[in-house]
Amino acid sequence: MTETGGRRAPALPAGRWRRRVRVLHDDLWDFRPDPLPVSVWLRWLPHGLLCLAAFGVTLGGTAQLGDDGHLRPGAAFVIALAQGGAIVLALWRPVAGWWLSMAGTVVGAVAVHGRLAMVAGVTFTWPWSAAGIVAHLLVLLLLALRVRTRVSAEALALTALVTWLLQGVWGGSRYQPTGVVAVILSTVVVVLGAALRGRRVARAELVEQTTLTTEERARRTLLEERSRIARELHDVVAHHMSVISIQAQVAPHLVEHPSPELVENLAGIRQNALEALTELRRVLGVLRSENPEDPYGLGDPGTGTAPDAPQPTLDRLDALIDNTRAAGLDVTAEVSGVVRPCAPGVELSAYRIVQEALSNALRHAPGSRVRVEVAHGPDGLRLAVTNSRPRRPVPPSPGAGHGLLGMRERAAMLGGRVTAAAAPDGGFSVAAFLPRDGTPPDVLDPPDPPHPSTTGDQTP
DSSP, X not given: OEEETTEEEOOOOHHHHHHHHHHHHHHHXXXXXXXXXXBTTTBTHHHHHHHHHHHHHHHHHHHHHHHTSOOOHHHHHHHHHHHHHHHHHHTTOHHHHHHHHHHHHHHHHHHHXXXXXXXXXXXXXXXXXXXXXXXXXXXXXXXXXXXXXXXXXXXXXXHHHHHIIXXXXXXXXXXXXXXXXXXXXXXXXXXXXXXXXXXXXXXXXXXXXXXXXXXXXXXXXXXXXXXXXXHHHHHHHHHHHHHHHHHHHHGGGGSSSOOHHHHHHHHHHHHHHHHHHHHHHHHHHHHSBSOTTOTTOOSOBOOOXXXXXXXXXXXXXXXHHHHHHHTTOEEEEEEESOOOOOOHHHHHHHHHHHHHHHHHHHHHSTTOEEEEEEEEOSSEEEEEEEEOOOSSOOOOOOSOSOHHHHHHHHHXXXXXXXXXXXXXXSOEEEEEEEETTSSOOSSSSOOOOSSOOOOBOXXX
């Protein structure tokens, strides 16, 4: 405890002082390499300019210390070389460069101190020479650009402390004081460097956050699309399970004297089918939204039943095309091949792919001509939706640009594929292949879609 104006001021505990000294040592005794990054626009030009400035500081410092400071040429050159070399060293090790600059300044001030009044009429700038001030300002700037603000503040405080000890405590007989100017300029440089570093760090964090947000949005869109696919396929699966349950219930009545084992097995099949239907309804209650107008189920999870409308198939393709024509697009459709029955999931996915492609054409190519092709083959369905160049200005779209993601998810689920690319005439083409039974074909390379084009990840 110390006495201050009759009042006792509490002193810091010894442990706290030791912690502060340890922090100061860790901050200013860090000689690890930290190279100055290459500029995006200027490349290596800043490094070259700083090396040129170091060369000028060395020449100017040698002349000033030798002529006005009356030092021997060898001693003047060594001190000036330390000050100029501190700039070059700070390009790769900023803390070490700061220490070298401080050491050159202190040694130069001590060496010149006894010669300040040797020649009448000559006033030496002391304790900081002009070359020493320039060198130290550049070193502090390089330091503040790459270390934390606390470290820059500590270096500035020690610079001010050393300046005060040399000029305020030690002093000299006759000189031009430069301590105040050096400290003020050093403060300005440190504040500027810290602000530039904070701006660079904030920009880097913003870029990183934007990247994470984009990835999270894409991941969320993927999950939403998979949830939508699961909701739509529920009706298909539930239909088959209901048929199994009914057939298992009716089967014993088709046999004149069914054995007890047969009746028991069929009853077990029916019971398992009913339990599977119950579990499907529970899962659907989680996936569905209470609002039937929310097709992606982004609202609050509800427990209501699914809408009663059946899931669409290619039989409703004509109605879809008519609705698209009514919206302002010139749509033509062509169905080729022998129509064969497909798995319900394939029919549903084919309809949704064509629907999404037409929706993209409406949104991104207003007034264009659209051609829809559906080719039935022995191995599966081939779909192609191609639009021409838009005839009207394209309005800004509020969508997230993940329309192709849902198409690819549906095709991949069935063992198919979707390709999309810009057409040579300025339009856009989406082509898809879906295996007929919803499983990947035996051949390694399935046939190409109707309009082969360069694959790409562009979204219309």
